[in-house]
Amino acid sequence: MELSLVNSKIFEILQTATKKFVEKAEAEIADKDYRIASPSQNKIVSVTKSRIKNALRIICPRSTSQLKSDVIQHFEEVRGLIPFCSSPKSFRTAWSLRSEALNPWDANTIVDQGGQLIPTNTSCRIFQCIQQGLELGKNRRLILAVRHSEGNYEDKMDDLGRFTYQPPNNVAGMLRYRWCEFLSDSMKIPYTTLAVMWFKVHQPINEDLTHVFVVAPAKIIDYHKNLKNFGISLNRPLDLQIINRTDALSILNLIFSLNETDIEIETRFELSEQLAREWSYDKINNTEKGRKIKRWARKTGKKCPGILCKNGPHIEFKDLSPSVISFGHIVSRNWAKAYTYILDKVHHPDNLYLTCRSCNSSLGDTFPDKSFRDNIVKFGTIGDWLRKNEPEIRKS
Numbered sequence: 374m375e376l377s378l379v380n381s382k383i384f385e386i387l388q389t390a391t392k393k394f395v396e397k398a399e400a401e402i403a404d405k406d407y408r409i410a411s412p413s414q415n416k417i418v419s420v421t422k423s424r425i426k427n428a429l430r431i432i433c434p435r436s437t438s439q440l441k442s443d444v445i446q447h448f449e450e451v452r453g454l455i456p457f458c459s460s461p462k463s464f465r466t467a468w469s470l471r472s473e474a475l476n477p478w479d480a481n482t483i484v485d486q487g488g489q490l491i492p493t494n495t496s497c498r499i500f501q502c503i504q505q506g507l508e509l510g511k512n513r514r515l516i517l518a519v520r521h522s523e524g525n526y527e528d529k530m531d532d533l534g535r536f537t538y539q540p541p542n543n544v545a546g547m548l549r550y551r552w553c554e555f556l557s558d559s560m561k562i563p564y565t566t567l568a569v570m571w572f573k574v575h576q577p578i579n580e581d582l583t584h585v586f587v588v589a590p591a592k593i594i595d596y597h598k599n600l601k602n603f604g605i606s607l608n609r610p611l612d613l614q615i616i617n618r619t620d621a622l623s624i625l626n627l628i629f630s631l632n633e634t635d636i637e638i639e640t641r642f643e644l645s646e647q648l649a650r651e652w653s654y655d656k657i658n659n660t661e662k663g664r665k666i667k668r669w670a671r672k673t674g675k676k677c678p679g680i681l682c683k684n685g686p687h688i689e690f691k692d693l694s695p696s697v698i699s700f701g702h703i704v705s706r707n708w709a710k711a712y713t714y715i716l717d718k719v720h721h722p723d724n725l726y727l728t729c730r731s732c733n734s735s736l737g738d739t740f741p742d743k744s745f746r747d748n749i750v751k752f753g754t755i756g757d758w759l760r761k762n763e764p765e766i767r768k769s
């Protein structure tokens with residue numbers, strides 16, 4: 374085994390995750406018939422312990438090094454397809470056409486909204502008319518794409534691009550859904566796949582170009598409920614949400630960063646856009662929301678990450694009056710003005726931390742130094758606190 378395989382974080386994550394997943398599946402799933410919702414009639418899948426064992430051999434084999442290379446290759450394949458993806462808005466429009474054929478006016482609307490119509494390509498399965506709903510990745514470990522065709526059972530998509538996707542009617546197919554969710558939880562990064570639709574073109578260009586494809590990245594959401602007990606959740610659908618290309622690329626980058634051998638920084642769940650907006654600097658500085666954070670930090674024994682506090686390093690916030698507790702920026706506001714590419718993120722909760730006034734004003738426009746930063750990472754950014762303690766902070 375190569376040394377680098379052992380050292381990378383993804384290797385460790387997969388090693389622990391496969392072990393736990395196998396144990397959990399074997400303990401929780403008993404011999405039983407499961408019903409899968411379908412448009413015509415419900416299908417029955419009979420699940421037995423030995424079928425679960427066989428499915429586990431495909432999905433999470435004992436050899437972690439093989440699995441790791443399959444998983445990385447899988448996400449590289451997804452990344453390669455991102456440039457061909459459409460915007461969430463155009464994808465929703467395409468979804469709501471509910472028609473097999475695409476007329477020139479609808480096609481025009483989709484393209485105007487940031488959609489891309491990809492012609493059939495006989496050497497890529499994503500861009501071929503295949504009836505099978507799911508497209509699997511390398512060695513059938515993971516889900517590369519979900520195909521949507523008119524008339525699926527649960528084919529509603531809401532305004533935020535959320536939809537559910539029923540499992541295939543076989544044991545490995547159902548278990549793979551839970552594995553993808555389990556992996557999201559283990560990596561602390563939402564699993565990302567592709568959603569695909571195809572249409573017959575109004576006027577075929579030639580005998581090979583009769584169909585076009587609309588593709589968008591989608592991430593798994595709301596999965597914690599399905600991880601509690603696989604015996605209960607085995608036949609549940611996947612909850613997915615269409616995301617834009619930039620978000621997909623940053624999620625995939627996080628996954629690839631787990632494959633770096635010398636990574637020191639722990640990766641985090643991306644904070645939902647809604648939370649990020651609700652708790653951005655302008656919403657918490659000198660507001661009741663901000664006071665909630667300060668009260669919570671005082672109550673839970675949080676400390677200033679700096680060392681220039683009034684009475685020595687790392688003063689506890691409970692020993693300070695709230696008026697001398699500030700929200701510090703890791704990347705300063707003026708720095709962001711000089712390099713405008715970061716302007717839209719400067720007030721993001723992950724760029725903010727709680728600090729005493731002395732430490733904050735000593736920084737001016739410079740960055741916290743290495744030990745200061747290490748302590749911010751250790752004590753938590755505002756974003757970190759929201760990830761773990763949002764309900765308690767709201768109640769404070």
Ligand SMILES: [Zn+2]
Pocket residue numbers: 677678679680681682683687688728729730731732733
């Ligand atoms: Zn301080």
